[in-house]
Amino acid sequence: MKKLEILVTGVGGQGIILASDIMGEAALAAGYDVKKTDTIGMAQRGGSVVSHVRIAQRVWSPLIKEGEVDLLLAFEKLEAARWTNYLRPGAVAIVNQHALPPLSVNLGNEPYPSDEEISVILGHRSGRTYFVSGTQFARELGDVRTLNMFMLGCASLFMPFKVQTWKETISQRVAAGIRALNITAFDAGRKEIRNVHLGKGSAGHGAGVMDKEDV
Amino acid sequence: MIKLLSGNEALALGAYHAGVQVAAAYPGTPSTEILEAIARFSDVHAEWSTNEKVAMEVALGAAYAGVRSMVSMKQVGLNVASDPFIAAATTGLNAGMVVIGADDPGIHSSQNEQDNRHYAKLAKVPMLEPSDSQEAYDIMAYAFDISERFDTPVLVRTTTRVSHSKSVVRAERSRTVPKRPPAFPHNVTKYVMLPVHARLRHPVIEERLVKLAAYAETFALNQVEWGGRALGVIASGVAYQYAREVFPEASFLKLGMTYPLPRNLIRQFATRVERIIVIEELDPFLQENIQAMGIRVSGKEFIPRAGELNPDIVTEGGRSAGLVSGNPALPKIDAVSQLPRRPPLLCPGCPHTGIFFVLSSLSGRLNPPGGKGRSAREPRLVITGDIGCYTLGTYPPLNVMDTCACMGASIGQALGMEKAGISKKVVAVIGDSTFLHSGITPLVNAVYNEGQITIIILDNHTTAMTGHQEHPGTGISAQGKKTRAVELERLVRGVGVTDVRVVNAFDIKELRAAVRSALDNPELSVIIVRGDCSVRLSGRGVPRVVSAEKCNQCDACLLLGCPAIQTENGRVFIEAALCAGSACTLCQQICPRRAISQQSELEAEESP
Numbered sequence: 088m089k090k091l092e093i094l095v096t097g098v099g100g101q102g103i104i105l106a107s108d109i110m111g112e113a114a115l116a117a118g119y120d121v122k123k124t125d126t127i128g129m130a131q132r133g134g135s136v137v138s139h140v141r142i143a144q145r146v147w148s149p150l151i152k153e154g155e156v157d158l159l160l161a162f163e164k165l166e167a168a169r170w171t172n173y174l175r176p177g178a179v180a181i182v183n184q185h186a187l188p189p190l191s192v193n194l195g196n197e198p199y200p201s202d203e204e205i206s207v208i209l210g211h212r213s214g215r216t217y218f219v220s221g222t223q224f225a226r227e228l229g230d231v232r233t234l235n236m237f238m239l240g241c242a243s244l245f246m247p248f249k250v251q252t253w254k255e256t257i258s259q260r261v262a263a264g265i266r267a268l269n270i271t272a273f274d275a276g277r278k279e280i281r282n283v284h285l286g287k288g289s290a291g292h293g294a295g296v297m298d299k300e301d302v
Numbered sequence: 303m304i305k306l307l308s309g310n311e312a313l314a315l316g317a318y319h320a321g322v323q324v325a326a327a328y329p330g331t332p333s334t335e336i337l338e339a340i341a342r343f344s345d346v347h348a349e350w351s352t353n354e355k356v357a358m359e360v361a362l363g364a365a366y367a368g369v370r371s372m373v374s375m376k377q378v379g380l381n382v383a384s385d386p387f388i389a390a391a392t393t394g395l396n397a398g399m400v401v402i403g404a405d406d407p408g409i410h411s412s413q414n415e416q417d418n419r420h421y422a423k424l425a426k427v428p429m430l431e432p433s434d435s436q437e438a439y440d441i442m443a444y445a446f447d448i449s450e451r452f453d454t455p456v457l458v459r460t461t462t463r464v465s466h467s468k469s470v471v472r473a474e475r476s477r478t479v480p481k482r483p484p485a486f487p488h489n490v491t492k493y494v495m496l497p498v499h500a501r502l503r504h505p506v507i508e509e510r511l512v513k514l515a516a517y518a519e520t521f522a523l524n525q526v527e528w529g530g531r532a533l534g535v536i537a538s539g540v541a542y543q544y545a546r547e548v549f550p551e552a553s554f555l556k557l558g559m560t561y562p563l564p565r566n567l568i569r570q571f572a573t574r575v576e577r578i579i580v581i582e583e584l585d586p587f588l589q590e591n592i593q594a595m596g597i598r599v600s601g602k603e604f605i606p607r608a609g610e611l612n613p614d615i616v617t618e619g620g621r622s623a624g625l626v627s628g629n630p631a632l633p634k635i636d637a638v639s640q641l642p643r644r645p646p647l648l649c650p651g652c653p654h655t656g657i658f659f660v661l662s663s664l665s666g667r668l669n670p671p672g673g674k675g676r677s678a679r680e681p682r683l684v685i686t687g688d689i690g691c692y693t694l695g696t697y698p699p700l701n702v703m704d705t706c707a708c709m710g711a712s713i714g715q716a717l718g719m720e721k722a723g724i725s726k727k728v729v730a731v732i733g734d735s736t737f738l739h740s741g742i743t744p745l746v747n748a749v750y751n752e753g754q755i756t757i758i759i760l761d762n763h764t765t766a767m768t769g770h771q772e773h774p775g776t777g778i779s780a781q782g783k784k785t786r787a788v789e790l791e792r793l794v795r796g797v798g799v800t801d802v803r804v805v806n807a808f809d810i811k812e813l814r815a816a817v818r819s820a821l822d823n824p825e826l827s828v829i830i831v832r833g834d835c836s837v838r839l840s841g842r843g844v845p846r847v848v849s850a851e852k853c854n855q856c857d858a859c860l861l862l863g864c865p866a867i868q869t870e871n872g873r874v875f876i877e878a879a880l881c882a883g884s885a886c887t888l889c890q891q892i893c894p895r896r897a898i899s900q901q902s903e904l905e906a907e908e909s910p
Contacts, residue, residue: 098644111306111468121306122434124467126410133865134646147546149434149467152613154632169641172634189644193868194699194860197642204637211635231879 088119088247090143092151095238096170097162098187099127099134102235105260106160107138109239110246113256114142117248124149133187135166142246159213160242162221162234163187168205174212181241181280182209183234185222217241217284224275230265233272240276250277307471309464312435313374313402314339315471316442320398321479322346322372324364326357328739329768330376331411332462333404337374338771341780345477350771350780353709353739354379358386358401365390365399365455366493367484370446374402377418378708382740384421387455391425392503393493394453396486398446402458404465407583408610411767413689413708415608417584422457422561426507428514429457429561430523431539435469441523441558443475448517452510459560461583463540463610515562523558526571533625534575536568536588536599544616545581548626563591572597579604579623583611648694650866651882653762653807653833658695658702659862659892660813661685661729661758664821667701668861683821684719684726688712688741690733691767692760699861703731710740716755717748727821729756734790735765735773742793748826749798756820757828761790762807762835770838794828801825807833810891836882843884844900846876852897859889859898 095107104125114121123140139151153172159180161167167182174180182205192199200208202218209216219241225234236257243253254270261269307315314336317325325348327337341348347364351357354375364371375383380403387401403421406412422429430445432438438460445456491499518524533552537545538560546554555571557563572578580589580601589601604619605611620626648655662668665683687693687703688711696703705715716730732741737759748755765771772778777787794802801823805816813831820827845866848859853874859867866880867889876889876898883900890898899907 099646108306108468115304115306115470120470122467122469123306124463127466133644133649135644146469147543148613149463149469149540149543150612152547152617152631165641165644169638171638172632176632188868189642190647190863190865191642193865195869195872200641208635208637208641211637212632 088142090141091158091246092156093140093142093158093160093242094151094156094170094173095138095140095160095162096166097136097183098166099136101136101162102232103136103138103162106235106239107140109253109256109260110140110242112260113246113248113252114140116252116256120144120146122146122149135169137166137170158242158245160238162238164202164205165189165200168200168208171208171212174209176212177214178212179245180209180213180216181238182216182218183221183238184218217280219276219279219284221276224279225272228268228272228275230268233269236269236272237276237279240273240278241280242276243273244277244280303473305471305473306468307435307439308335308466308468309432309435309438309460310335310466311339312438312471313432313442313458313460315473316439317372317400317446318343318346319473319475319477320443320446321370321477322400322446323369323479324361324371325349325373326351326360326371327374328352328354328357328379329765329771330354330379330404331768332406332460332465333374333376333379333402334768334771335465336402336404337780340372344781348780350773352774354383355386358383358390361399361401362386362390362395365395365397367486368397368482369484370398370480372400372402375404376412377403377405377416378412378414379403380418380421381416382709387421388425389495390455391427392495392500392507394506395449395455397480398449399455400442400445400449400458401455402460405459405461405584407461407463410462413706415584417587418457418459419560419585419587422459425457426511427454427457427561428452428559429459430558431459431560432464432558433539433542433556434464435467435471437523437558438464439471439473444521444523448514452514452517454510454514459539461539467540511562515565518559518562518564519566521559521564524564524567525556525558526567527554527556529553531574532576534571534578535581536571536578536592537581538588539583541581541583541611541616544611544613547613548616548620557588560588563588565595568592568595568597572599579625581605581611581616581619584608645697646694647697647865648691648863649836650864650880651836651839651886652691653831653835654692654695654760655700655862655864656807656810656833656888657758657760657813657817657831658692658700659888660810660817661731662700662702662861664814664817668699682726684716684724684728686712686715686719686728686730688730688732688736690736690760692731692733697863699863709736710744713741713744713748713755713757716757717744717751717753720753720755721751727756729758729821731758731760733766734759734761734763734775735771737790738774738788742797745794745799745828746797753826754824755826756817757826759790759794759828759830760807761830761832763832764835764838766835766837770835790830794830799826799828801827802830803828804830804832807831808886808888810888836885839882839885843882843886845878845881845883846887846890846898847878847901847904848874848876849897849899849904852895854895856894859893862888862892864889
């Protein structure tokens with residue numbers, strides 16, 4: 088792999104920073120140089136959050152240039168569409184099937200974009216957009232906070248690290264009492280992409296973006 | 303040890319390994335995590351001080367006593383602390399003292415975009431700037447050594463992007479602390495700045511600058527990286543990282559020490575490249591200082607002065623300077639700019655929402671749904687605001703803040719408006735941590751000058767916006783020890799305010815009565831609105847629900863601006879996953895149709 092540029096986006100409180108931290112730590116454990124940076128804004132909860140993760144043999148800028156993102160991992164649908172300008176043509180977008188309408192939508196001042204509108208916007212750049220049921224899965228698992236591990240599981244199929252590296256990194260970052268639950272969510276994310284979206288048996292680790300030109 | 307660390311974590315670890323023994327700070331984005339990280343080491347005294355000025359004085363005292371000390375703050379914090387900062391630069395020290403100032407280009411979470419590099423020149427102290435976490439770690443050891451070698455505080459200037467980026471750090475040192483016991487060497491000509499002594503110090507400071515400039519010539523983090531000779535780039539901080547990507551063929555002079563500048567090194571670099579461009583964020587600080595040496599450089603002709611840089615902006619700057627060729631970026635997608643924005647909001651269950659709703663309705667500011675911007679009516683009160691989460695009350699639908707300038711300004715501004723003679727009653731709104739930071743002296747001033755304003759202290763028992771740090775009102779130290787809590791109501795009464803009320807942040811009736819009564823009182827009044835920050839609540843209460851039968855879609859509940867209260871096809875519903883439930887119930891209290899309650903109550907009513 089020459090380089091891998093990832094944007095993780097969503098709404099404050101969804102666990103985006105921990106997810107992008109784990110991506111960075113897994114990259115370091117796998118022997119890469121890595122830089123990551125978060126833009127959080129003022130709000131403790133509820134604002135737009137974006138993490139840039141850059142992985143390569145040597146990384147200079149922590150911020151990704153527009154049009155160079157290989158993989159978009161969006162925890163919320165509107166926050167997926169918002170960052171489309173950053174995607175390179177043919178990028179992969181993984182979008183959690185979940186809407187958190189901003190206040191202007193709640194007050195009835197403007198509409199929330201439909202799934203089709205979001206797909207069309209992302210389609211200007213993205214080669215493949217996968218809608219995944221992360222929030223629904225995390226709710227059924229009994230803890231919505233496991234959404235970030237589910238999303239990491241989805242992303243992991245497009246990143247060249249061993250499953251073992253991921254699980255060790257996750258285990259270092261989450262408390263012992265909730266480790267098993269988080270690993271379950273991670274595995275479920277992998278399964279979601281592998282079975283539902285890539286077709287059973289078609290993808291091991293390193294599938295998708297990695298196969299095409301970067302390996 | 304190889305780890306992925308943020309710039310702030312690396313600064314803290316670097317200081318710890320360099321033997322820092324006292325660290326003080328007041329929380330402020332993007333600097334907060336520095337003190338949080340160092341507070342985890344039990345063999346350091348780490349404290350949240352009441353404000354940056356006090357923090358600086360604590361660090362100064364420790365350095366006078368012969369132990370290495372540090373103080374960290376955001377860019378505007380150095381304004382507050384500038385008096386002891388320059389005092390420290392004047393007297394010098396008895397051990398290393400490092401001042402970390404974290405600038406916020408792009409104004410991610412600040413009230414201005416000032417460039418604190420000017421403070422190094424003003425105070426005549428050396429300034430170091432890391433460009434990633436490795437350098438942040440390394441630079442702290444240099445900073446303490448320079449401080450002791452030249453008898454001066456050292457300013458380490460970081461920025462949001464360095465502080466809040468994580469990169470790989472090889473931490474090869476371990477902690478070393480000087481063996482000598484703390485002691486203060488009595489020396490009045492050095493430490494007592496009577497004019498007669500201060501006059502002696504000034505020439506010492508000027509000599510120190512000359513010596514520092516000579517040191518800068520060989521300073522290890524001022525590095526030349528030779529590439530092609532057609533272009534030489536001079537840069538520091540994160541701007542260097544952007545420039546490295548944008549100008550892969552160029553030669554680089556990377557400055558880790560940006561004041562005083564290494565004149566000979568810069569001159570030599572200049573003679574060996576055909577053209578020089580300076581890539582720096584905010585002001586042309588390097589550019590002007592280099593131009594003053596008579597060296598031809600460009601920079602701000604192509605790189606914007608305002609806002610945070612990024613690789614795209616540096617690329618465009620390079621293109622306009624004729625230094626970058628190749629295809630411009632892909633055209634932007636129009637539909638993206640039309641997506642609904644997501645401005646930051648008060649959280650569901652926020653203890654500020656109730657008092658803001660009351661103030662907003664009493665002063666005629668509530669903005670009905672569908673209306674854009676503020677209502678046309680002139681509000682009945684003037685509400686001076688302050689710095690914290692509650693500044694977000696400025697936005698619709700609450701529209702409840704008329705000013706926000708700097709920490710503690712609300713009270714002085716309110717008094718000034720009253721003394722100017724405006725006919726409206728003036729209310730100052732300030733958070734508990736901000737009040738303790740710099741609201742006490744203007745309160746004393748309002749007592750002394752017979753103010754008639756109303757001051758509302760929003761007491762959520764934490765410093766919420768920066769991530770829930772302790773403060774003197776909480777009675778818990780930065781290192782988690784139980785200590786003595788300052789009681790706000792006793793403090794306020796103690797300075798002579800007689801009309802003092804403490805009210806529950808989640809009781810609309812009580813809030814309304816307190817505000818009405820304070821506004822009717824022609825004397826100075828203080829209302830302490832008390833309620834815990836909802837982000838810190840451990841368990842959620844039972845969420846509220848809207849009865850479809852009773853709700854007549856008057857939309858009154860939407861005027862709270864609560865993120866949990868949402869609409870679908872014109873009907874209001876409450877998102878159970880967001881609702882703070884029994885801990886809040888504000889919507890339930892203001893619903894004119896009594897259509898909001900918890901599920902079990904609704905069912906009980908509906909099936910008699």
